[in-house]
Amino acid sequence: QFRNQYDNDVTVWSPQGRIHQIEYAMEAVKQGSATVGLKSKTHAVLVALKRAQSELAAHQKKILYVDNHIGISIAGLTADARLLCNFMRQECLDSRFVFDRPLPVSRLVSLIGSKTQIPTQRYGRRPYGVGLLIAGYDDMGPHIFQTCPSANYFDCKAMSIGARSQSARTYLERHMTEFTDCNLNELVKHGLRALRETLPAEQDLTTKNVSIGIVGKDMEFTIYDDDDVAPFLEGLEERPQRKPAAPADEPAEKSEEPMEH
Numbered sequence: 001q002f003r004n005q006y007d008n009d010v011t012v013w014s015p016q017g018r019i020h021q022i023e024y025a026m027e028a029v030k031q032g033s034a035t036v037g038l039k040s041k042t043h044a045v046l047v048a049l050k051r052a053q054s055e056l057a058a059h060q061k062k063i064l065y066v067d068n069h070i071g072i073s074i075a076g077l078t079a080d081a082r083l084l085c086n087f088m089r090q091e092c093l094d095s096r097f098v099f100d101r102p103l104p105v106s107r108l109v110s111l112i113g114s115k116t117q118i119p120t121q122r123y124g125r126r127p128y129g130v131g132l133l134i135a136g137y138d139d140m141g142p143h144i145f146q147t148c149p150s151a152n153y154f155d156c157k158a159m160s161i162g163a164r165s166q167s168a169r170t171y172l173e174r175h176m177t178e179f180t181d182c183n184l185n186e187l188v189k190h191g192l193r194a195l196r197e198t199l200p201a202e203q204d205l206t207t208k209n210v211s212i213g214i215v216g217k218d219m220e221f222t223i224y225d226d227d228d229v230a231p232f233l234e235g236l237e238e239r240p241q242r243k244p245a246a247p248a249d250e251p252a253e254k255s256e257e258p259m260e261h
Contacts, residue, residue: 011123021127022120025149028129032075034162034198035062036191037133037144038172040182043216044135044142046073047191049162049198050209063213063223067092069102069137071213071221075162076130076149084128087115105136105143109153117151127151131161137215160194167197188212188232196239205233 006012007020014020035048048062063073064081066088074081091111095103112132119125127149134145146161147153157176160168171194179187191212196205207229215221224232 009123010120010125010127019120022150025127025129026131029076029131029149029161030163030165032077032131032162033062034160034165034168034195035073035075035133036158036160036165036168036172036194037073037135037146037156038158038179038187038191038194039135039142039144040179040184040187042142043184043187043214043219044137044144045184045187045191046071046133046135046213047188047195048073048211048213049195049205050211052209059208061211063211065221065223066108066134067096067102068220069215070105070108071135071215071223073133073135073211073213074130075133075165077128078130080128080130081132084112084115084130084132088112102138104138104140105134105145106140106155108136109134109145109147112147113151113153116147116149120149120151133159133161135213135215135221137217137219142216158194160198162198164198168194171197184214184216185232185235188214189236192232192236196236204239205236207233 006014010019010021033049033051037046046063050059050062052059060078063071064085065071066085072085088108091108092103095101116128119127129149132147136143144156144159145153146156146159158172158179160172175190192205207226210229212224212229212232213221
């Protein structure tokens, strides 16, 4: 009932102790296409679904390279993601030039947390409308981190964000115990199966709409796109036919805004 009264500004609390502007920014993440991150003992993998803005447009990039040992996948406003990605690249370079070592993943994520917190507390700013999954490998092993527009960040064993990502999270929760000892191919397959759960029944994963990022022990962060994805998709079994689905919780008509990917 208070929503209209207290949602005009990011510096105003509602009587329930909520900041509506931040919650709205987190909705932007739910509009972006889904992405999945998961890790084993040796590798961290990102799998993302690419959307084409129109029949004539190329598919939007979803996985971005940050440094030899770190990459990110995004859901939400692409422009905000690009800005954060440039910031992350700069921090990684600084670490290499100044300390002559790769930046630990947890350190980078805490820097992102500090940066994204600023617009949640300043008048006239808006929160970054993008969620990131950060995959990295350092002395502590592989990592998957999730960041939110609220400037929260979480260290995850596996995670999925974006539209219809709840289905992917359910898959990840069911199979979580298997990930630790998986080899790389199995891990990627789990990621693809989880991502496939977010698709409507009549759609499937193709080399055009999937992007994969892998980092791990003795392996620099590598992005696989288009034909490079084919070997991973080939080993994937047919999608089991679902019973007619209950109505999705997403609203039927999506806005035509071309900002989220």
